[in-house]
Amino acid sequence: MTPLPHALTFAAGAVYSPRWRVAALVTARLARRGILSYLKRKVLAIQDGTYLLVNATRALFTPPRYYVDTLMQLDVIGVASLPIVLLVGFFTGAVLALQSYRSLERFGEVSILGQMVGLSVVLELGPVLTAVVMAGRNSSGMASELGSMLVSEQVDALRAMGTDPLRKLVAPRLYATVIMLPLLTILADFVALVGGYFIALTIAHLTTSQYWSSFYQNIDYHDITQGLVKPVIFALVVALVGCYFGLHTTGGTEGVGRSTTQAVVVSIVLVIVLDFLITQFLIGIGFA
Amino acid sequence: MQQTDIPPAQESPDQASIELRGVSLAFDEKRVLQDISFYVPHGGTAVLLGVSGSGKSVLLKLILGLLKPDSGSILVEGADIAPLSEAELNLVRKRMGIVFQEGALFDSMSVYENVSYRLREEGSLEEEVIEQRVRQVLGFVELEEAIYKVPAELSGGMRRRVAIARAVISQPCIMLYDSPTAGLDPVTAHTINALIAKMRDVQHVTSIVVTHRVQDALMLSGFVYSTEEQGLRPVTSNNGGGHAAEQTQFLVLKDAGIYFRGYRQEILAARDPYLRRFVR
Numbered sequence: 268m269t270p271l272p273h274a275l276t277f278a279a280g281a282v283y284s285p286r287w288r289v290a291a292l293v294t295a296r297l298a299r300r301g302i303l304s305y306l307k308r309k310v311l312a313i314q315d316g317t318y319l320l321v322n323a324t325r326a327l328f329t330p331p332r333y334y335v336d337t338l339m340q341l342d343v344i345g346v347a348s349l350p351i352v353l354l355v356g357f358f359t360g361a362v363l364a365l366q367s368y369r370s371l372e373r374f375g376e377v378s379i380l381g382q383m384v385g386l387s388v389v390l391e392l393g394p395v396l397t398a399v400v401m402a403g404r405n406s407s408g409m410a411s412e413l414g415s416m417l418v419s420e421q422v423d424a425l426r427a428m429g430t431d432p433l434r435k436l437v438a439p440r441l442y443a444t445v446i447m448l449p450l451l452t453i454l455a456d457f458v459a460l461v462g463g464y465f466i467a468l469t470i471a472h473l474t475t476s477q478y479w480s481s482f483y484q485n486i487d488y489h490d491i492t493q494g495l496v497k498p499v500i501f502a503l504v505v506a507l508v509g510c511y512f513g514l515h516t517t518g519g520t521e522g523v524g525r526s527t528t529q530a531v532v533v534s535i536v537l538v539i540v541l542d543f544l545i546t547q548f549l550i551g552i553g554f555a
Numbered sequence: 556m557q558q559t560d561i562p563p564a565q566e567s568p569d570q571a572s573i574e575l576r577g578v579s580l581a582f583d584e585k586r587v588l589q590d591i592s593f594y595v596p597h598g599g600t601a602v603l604l605g606v607s608g609s610g611k612s613v614l615l616k617l618i619l620g621l622l623k624p625d626s627g628s629i630l631v632e633g634a635d636i637a638p639l640s641e642a643e644l645n646l647v648r649k650r651m652g653i654v655f656q657e658g659a660l661f662d663s664m665s666v667y668e669n670v671s672y673r674l675r676e677e678g679s680l681e682e683e684v685i686e687q688r689v690r691q692v693l694g695f696v697e698l699e700e701a702i703y704k705v706p707a708e709l710s711g712g713m714r715r716r717v718a719i720a721r722a723v724i725s726q727p728c729i730m731l732y733d734s735p736t737a738g739l740d741p742v743t744a745h746t747i748n749a750l751i752a753k754m755r756d757v758q759h760v761t762s763i764v765v766t767h768r769v770q771d772a773l774m775l776s777g778f779v780y781s782t783e784e785q786g787l788r789p790v791t792s793n794n795g796g797g798h799a800a801e802q803t804q805f806l807v808l809k810d811a812g813i814y815f816r817g818y819r820q821e822i823l824a825a826r827d828p829y830l831r832r833f834v835r
Contacts, residue, residue, distance in 0.1 A: 331676075420659035423621055427653045428673045428721075429645040 316511050319437055320503065326431075326438040336439040344405050344440070345447030352451045353458050355400055359392055360384060360459030364466035377471050381481030384463035389486060389494040393456035395542050398501035401448055402534035406509035409440055410530035413513025414523040422514070432514070441506040448502035449495055456494065493549055500545060501538050508534040571630065572597045572729060572761035573618060578627035580613065587613050589811040591627070597728075598799055600755055600762040602772040604833060605808035611765040612656065614808075615731045618763065619653055620644040631729070652722030653731040658714035660706040660721070666693070667702045670721045677725075692720040696750060712743030719750055723758075730754055732764045736771050748774045749787050755799050756780040769834055776803035776819040807833065 326332070367383045413436060416422050422432050460482065467478040512530040516522045574594035580587050587610045595601045603611045616622045617629055620636050628635045636647055660669050670689045674680055680688075693699045696716040706714060715735055722730060732751060736744035748771055754760050756779050766772060778787040779800050790800050805822045807815035807830065815822065815830055822834060 331678075415662075419657060419662075420655040421661055423616070424653075424655060424659040424661070426621055426641075427619055427648055427651070428676065429648055430676055431641065 312511070315515070316507050319433065319507055319510060319514075320441075322433045323438040323441045326434045327442070331434060333435055333439050336435065337442050340439045340443035341447060343408070344401070344443045345451065348401060348404055348447070348451060349454070351404065352397055352400055352455050355396055356393070356455035356458040357462040359396055359455075360388055360462030360464075361466050362462075363387055363392065363459070364463035365470065368466065368471045372471075377473065378477055379481050379485075380467050380471055380473060381460075381463070381478040382485040384467075385460060385482035385486055386490060388456050388459040388463070389490055391542070391546075393452050393459060394494055394497040394501060395538060397448065397452045397455045398498065398505060398538045399535055401444070401451070401502075402505050402508075402538060403531055405444065406505045406530045406534040407527045409506065409509030410513040410516075411523055411527045413510060414516035414526045415520075417514060417516050418519050418523060437506075437510045437514070440510055441503070444502040444506035445499060448505065449498040452494070452498040489554055493546075493554065496549075497542060497545055500541060504537045504541060505534050508537065571595065572599065572632060573763065574628075574630040575614075575618075576628040576630070578614075578617060578624045578629060580610075580617065580622065580624050586811050588617075588624075591813060593804070593806060593813065593816065595761055595763060595804065596802075597761055598755070598759045599802055599804070600764065600775060600799060601804040601806055602775060603763065603765045603806050603808060604767065604769060604772060606767065609808040610811060611767075611808055612733050615653065615733050615763065615765055618731060619648060619651060649725060650727055651729045651731065652725065652727035654715065654718045654722050654733060654735050656734045656737055658706070658711075658718035660709075660714055660717055662706055664705070665702075666698070666704050666706070666709070666717050669706070669717060670724055672721065673725050688724055689720075692724045693717075695723065695753075696720045697746075710743075712739050712746065715739070715743075715747055716750065719747070719754075723754065726758075727760060729761045730763075732762065732766075734765055734767070736766065736768055744768070744771065745774070745787075748778075749780065751775060752778060752780040752787055752800070757782060759799075772803070772805060773819065773823075776800055776805075 364380060364384050367387075368377060368380055371377045371380060371383070413422070416436070422436070425432050425435060464475070464478050467473040468475070509530045512526040512533070516526040518525065571594040575591050578591040579589050591614065593601070603614060605611050613622065617624055618631065620629075620639065624637055627637070629637050631647055632650065634647065636644060639647065660666075661672070664672070667686075667689055670692060671685050674685045674688060689702065690699055693702055696719050698713060698716050698720065701709060701713060701717070706717070709717065719735075730751075735747050735751065739747065751762060751764060752775060755762050755775075764771065764775065774787070777790055777800065779790055780786070781788045801819070803819065805815065805817055805819065806813055807822075809829065815825065815827070817825075822830060825831065825834065
């Protein structure tokens with residue numbers, strides 16, 4: 268029994284008449300059942316997600332391996348995401364430089380613009396924005412593709428023909444995302460710095476040397492490592508959430524739409540929450 | 556439950572290709588199947604009839620090992636598949652083929668890739684041999700010209716025929732059909748039924764056919780495939796191939812159990828209002 272329903276029962280029972288007390292008891296029981304059912308679903312989701320991760324990782328070391336599928340996913344997830352990642356990266360860097368310039372100008376510290384843009388991009392904006400773009404583009408794509416396959420019994424057909432859907436469908440998507448997200452993050456970081464450089468040159472009137480030296484003199488090994496650890500973890504989240512919701516689709520084509528939306532929302536929320544937790548952890552161990 | 560003189564499944568017949576013993580399954584609190592027992596002999600055919608949601612497709616998935624029963628045993632060629640792992644089940648599934656309700660063809664692959672999928676997965680044959688086998692089974696379902704098309708370019712009937720070709724390419728000894736004629740016009744449905752009869756009478760595979768069209772069941776029990784005529788002909792006392800057709804079992808599912816078990820004559824002669832509604 269959970270404390271909340273007890274409190275509800277007691278409060279309701281004390282205040283209202285016997286008829287209302289019965290109603291309160293029933294409500295409390297339903298609430299208790301609802302909370303338990305909700306918690307059970309969440310625990311099961313974590314269990315299923317862990318199962319996907321463990322089995323997809325195990326598939327890396329044992330045959331059969333689906334190289335062609337993995338190559339195709341590298342193309343779909345990585346190469347096809349490149350234009351949007353570069354676009355988002357460039358304008359994020361530019362707008363960050365623009366806003367930072369306005370603040371720094373008040374203190375006469377415009378010369379550290381490169382450092383400010385660089386650290387913000389490498390530590391936070393690059394990994395998070397790239398992961399959010401990937402979640403919107405690829406997590407949803409995985410959920411809708413796998414969901415459609417599930418409701419049209421293609422996943423059952425795979426199993427009927429002796430293929431493990433985890434190896435054939437989940438593992439290639441997971442590997443491709445883990446490989447491509449850090450690479451795309453590096454590219455996004457670079458074009459964001461270029462975007463900042465463009466503003467530094469045209470609006471802040473800094474020289475090329477001032478902007479870039481301010482950046483690379485103030486960034487160290489820990490910052491770069493932190494900026495590369497995050498995308499690997501975000502990649503696991505984006506791929507697993509997409510595959511999880513796709514393979515747990517129920518309710519036909521309407522369910523596919525629901526899974527797609529859930530995959531995007533959950534993966535973006537997880538990326539942002541995990542970003543905070545990872546940063547806090549790295550600061551806690553003295554890494555950052 | 557309506558019963559006939561068919562030996563009960565509990566007798567564990569040696570000749571059973573598929574046997575279910577007291578199989579029950581529930582999804583959450585909804586009971587889907589309760590204490591289901593029946594068997595299909597080698598080369599025999601069972602037709603599962605029932606309204607939508609009566610558990611027919613679930614039963615096929617249980618036989619294929621895609622779902623696990625809550626209780627009971629499912630014997631395929633004498634081996635209980637209920638406790639087997641996924642890897643062990645894959646070995647059992649090699650002896651089985653299934654045609655799903657809408658075909659379940661892989662959208663991203665051509666007809667050739669769909670049909671050859673199983674052989675390529677096994678990885679033991681050269682590509683030329685695989686292509687030869689694919690052309691052979693597509694010839695069997697009379698669809699050789701569609702070999703390089705993608706599923707989106709095929710009609711509903713063609714998709715089912717490709718699904719049959721994909722299922723039979725590994726020469727299974729058991730075939731499971733999940734509503735193979737659902738949503739098809741009568742002419743195409745007849746073609747599909749003829750293919751099912753051809754598998755039964757020419758290849759002598761054990762078949763379980765799920766349908767809610769009693770016409771399919773009556774056709775499978777009343778006709779045999781003639782290789783000379785390349786089509787179906789009615790069962791008569793003169794044609795020797797009629798045995799498998801005449802021995803077609805009818806199983807009607809209702810309220811999570813088997814409501815009726817019998818042969819063609821018995822279901823046609825049944826006075827039970829529920830069965831009459833079915834046969835009419």
